Amino acid sequence: MKNEENLAYFLNEAKTIKPRELGKKLRVAFLASSTINGFEETMRVKCFQKGIDCITYVADYNQYNQEILNEDSELYKFKPDITFLILDVRHILGDLFFSWHTVPHDEKPKFIETKISEIKKLCDTFEKNSNSKLIVTSLEIPSYSSYGINEPREIRGIKEIVHEINNELFMTFGKVYSSPKIFIYDFNGFVMKFGEKNIFNYKQFFSGDIKISTEYIPKFINELMGYVYAITGTIKKCIVLDLDNTLWGGVIGEDGFDNIKLGDNPIGRSFVEFQKRLLALNQRGIILAVNSKNNLDDAMEVIQKHPNMILREDDFACVKINWDDKVTNLQKIAEELNIGLDSMVFFDDDPINQEYVRESLPEVLVVDLPKDSSQYSQIITEMKEFDVLGITEEDTKRSDMYLGQKKRKELENKVGDFNEFLKQMNIEVSVQKADSFSIPRISQLILKTNQFNLTTKRYQHEEVSKFSSSDEKIVECVKVNDKFGDSGIAGTYIIEKKNNEEWIIDTFLLSCRIIGRGIEEIMMNGIVEEAKLSGIKRIKGEFIPTGKNKPAENFYEKLGFKKENEFWVFNTDDTIKKPEHIKVIKNE
Amino acid sequence: MSEKLYQIISRVFNVDKSIINDETTSENLEEWDSFNFYVLLDEIENEYDIKFDLDETLDIKKIGDIKKIFVKHGVKAE
Numbered sequence: 001m002k003n004e005e006n007l008a009y010f011l012n013e014a015k016t017i018k019p020r021e022l023g024k025k026l027r028v029a030f031l032a033s034s035t036i037n038g039f040e041e042t043m044r045v046k047c048f049q050k051g052i053d054c055i056t057y058v059a060d061y062n063q064y065n066q067e068i069l070n071e072d073s074e075l076y077k078f079k080p081d082i083t084f085l086i087l088d089v090r091h092i093l094g095d096l097f098f099s100w101h102t103v104p105h106d107e108k109p110k111f112i113e114t115k116i117s118e119i120k121k122l123c124d125t126f127e128k129n130s131n132s133k134l135i136v137t138s139l140e141i142p143s144y145s146s147y148g149i150n151e152p153r154e155i156r157g158i159k160e161i162v163h164e165i166n167n168e169l170f171m172t173f174g175k176v177y178s179s180p181k182i183f184i185y186d187f188n189g190f191v192m193k194f195g196e197k198n199i200f201n202y203k204q205f206f207s208g209d210i211k212i213s214t215e216y217i218p219k220f221i222n223e224l225m226g227y228v229y230a231i232t233g234t235i236k237k238c239i240v241l242d243l244d245n246t247l248w249g250g251v252i253g254e255d256g257f258d259n260i261k262l263g264d265n266p267i268g269r270s271f272v273e274f275q276k277r278l279l280a281l282n283q284r285g286i287i288l289a290v291n292s293k294n295n296l297d298d299a300m301e302v303i304q305k306h307p308n309m310i311l312r313e314d315d316f317a318c319v320k321i322n323w324d325d326k327v328t329n330l331q332k333i334a335e336e337l338n339i340g341l342d343s344m345v346f347f348d349d350d351p352i353n354q355e356y357v358r359e360s361l362p363e364v365l366v367v368d369l370p371k372d373s374s375q376y377s378q379i380i381t382e383m384k385e386f387d388v389l390g391i392t393e394e395d396t397k398r399s400d401m402y403l404g405q406k407k408r409k410e411l412e413n414k415v416g417d418f419n420e421f422l423k424q425m426n427i428e429v430s431v432q433k434a435d436s437f438s439i440p441r442i443s444q445l446i447l448k449t450n451q452f453n454l455t456t457k458r459y460q461h462e463e464v465s466k467f468s469s470s471d472e473k474i475v476e477c478v479k480v481n482d483k484f485g486d487s488g489i490a491g492t493y494i495i496e497k498k499n500n501e502e503w504i505i506d507t508f509l510l511s512c513r514i515i516g517r518g519i520e521e522i523m524m525n526g527i528v529e530e531a532k533l534s535g536i537k538r539i540k541g542e543f544i545p546t547g548k549n550k551p552a553e554n555f556y557e558k559l560g561f562k563k564e565n566e567f568w569v570f571n572t573d574d575t576i577k578k579p580e581h582i583k584v585i586k587n588e
Numbered sequence: 589m590s591e592k593l594y595q596i597i598s599r600v601f602n603v604d605k606s607i608i609n610d611e612t613t614s615e616n617l618e619e620w621d622s623f624n625f626y627v628l629l630d631e632i633e634n635e636y637d638i639k640f641d642l643d644e645t646l647d648i649k650k651i652g653d654i655k656k657i658f659v660k661h662g663v664k665a666e
Contacts (some may be wrong), residue, residue: 006627006631007597007628011623011624035623199628202642206642207626207646213630
């Protein structure tokens with residue numbers, strides 16, 4: 001194990017790091033029924049390494065009930081953004097962990113019901129008292145059963161009932177109610193991955209009530225980091241891949257089409273499996289790109305024709321196969337896909353390339369890919385940077401959208417004249433009020449959009465919900481499609497109705513994929529029209545520079561807003577010219 | 589056997605190796621606390637491929653005590 005993965009490393013680092021003014025701040029609370037020393041230290045260090053200033057609160061040992069049920073508790077005063085409630089099966093079951101076999105069958109359902117309702121009550125109370133996300137760990141299904149080999153023959157054996165409790169929690173907070181604030185972490189999955197004998201160290205348990213052994217604490221916190229990335233919007237959107245010895249074994253330019261390793265041999269299988277994992281991420285909304293030094297024709301022949309290739313040309317949003325250097329290519333990919341370098345992950349087997357990119361483009365996450373290709377699949381599975389709290393329809397369609405984007409680019413190049421190109425695109429825009437279907441995507445856009453974003457205010461799902469049902473705010477979104485496909489919800493704005501004369505633009509943003517096609521004008525035009533109908537005289541907006549939102553910098557001025565102090569002001573006697581190439585569909 | 593052991597201790601407690609000796613205790617070494625002691629034991633077990641008995645770990649008051657356990661477990665000097 002590398003020293004940087006050791007708990008000792010995290011404990012010592014935690015003493016030296018100090019909050020910087022990094023912009024991203026996060027308050028994390030931990031509640032548990034056992035000793036959790038080392039948890040907050042590891043999380044602070046991991047956050048620090050990702051540019052997040054993390055402040056933590058750790059509730060006293062086994063005080064989680066009081067902390068949650070008492071609305072004046074230190075927990076609520078701390079005002080966490082994320083709260084982890086770490087439950088464990090021994091604590092929940094108490095002595096029944098050892099004597100479940102003594103419980104009569106007809107009393108079992110009542111016991112299960114009680115346990116579930118206790119956990120639900122905690123969640124409900126927390127939800128009422130705090131704006132924090134709450135992550136509750138599911139229970140580990142114990143390998144031990146007091147029924148011995150008869151466990152599987154028993155009605156409601158111990159494993160079955162723990163499973164039942166877990167399932168009920170998953171159903172309640174995920175599948176049925178789809179809570180925007182409460183998430184159940186699959187702790188049993190974690191134990192399955194690393195094994196109960198590794199995670200549960202009897203000596204540490206007897207000595208200090210440690211229920212996740214010190215060796216596995218960093219691995220456990222790494223799992224929880226998935227929530228941190230998703231909630232802070234630190235997620236990665238694009239995987240950039242080398243080809244030779246990254247997507248297949250061998251070098252196409254030397255070994256040739258028939259001799260590269262992809263498929264029916266041990267090395268070849270490892271690459272096929274890796275590609276399958278990549279495809280799954282792609283289908284979940286992570287875009288893929290190629291960055292390879294090769295003859296274009298040689299490499300494309302494999303991508304198009306190799307029988308065991310899983311990823312095909314259409315799965316890549318951008319392909320750079322040439323003899324340029326890797327850094328130049330990465331910059332071009334970022335530019336063409338219109339995404340930040342900091343949302344890209346780079347996979348390349350060559351340590352020299354890894355180092356070169358790491359040094360030249362520190363924003364890019366360069367994966368420390370070892371020589372052994374059998375480890376690739378595991379490495380990508382362990383990465384938590386791709387997790388989002390809820391997968392939206394747009395995520396699953398993203399790959400198609402980028403394919404559409406490629407085709408649009410082709411048309412643009414063919415037509416030459418930009419205005420003519422826009423006309424040929426048949427763009428349709430529909431403006432809609434936020435509703436329960438669109439709010440997950442709207443809040444995702446609010447958390448993720450960096451470039452065309454006038455204020456870069458970040459709101460979580462439940463805040464957007466609150467705004468949308470408030471009389472003082474307008475929350476609307478735009479759906480965009482054209483002849484190359486549906487881009488889904490690609491822009492949104494929040495208006496604050498300040499008084500009878502004035503509206504304020506609180507948030508106004510557009511997905512980077514569709515900037516510059518007149519959609520932003522349509523959106524602002526819609527706001528102005530709506531304001532006029534409500535008798536509003538002035539619309540005021542602010543531009544808050546972030547270092548990333550330069551594309552939106554001159555937007556107000558271009559539309560005829562006048563600068564007054566820090567605000568841009570639009571008089572509703574004026575109008576904003578509506579781009580003629582766009583068909584607007586009004587949904588009421 | 590001291591060299592490698594001291595190295596591990598120095599890394600886990602994040603102190604200079606030169607200040608560690610067999611008489612080092614949690615009283616005279618501020619960086620030694622009850623929790624990172626578990627981390628230390630775990631690292632030593634992994635490094636030397638041995639398993640301490642629970643009572644052995646409870647008897648460790650100073651670094652020299654770890655060496656006594658090594659002798660019991662037949663860990664060879666390096």
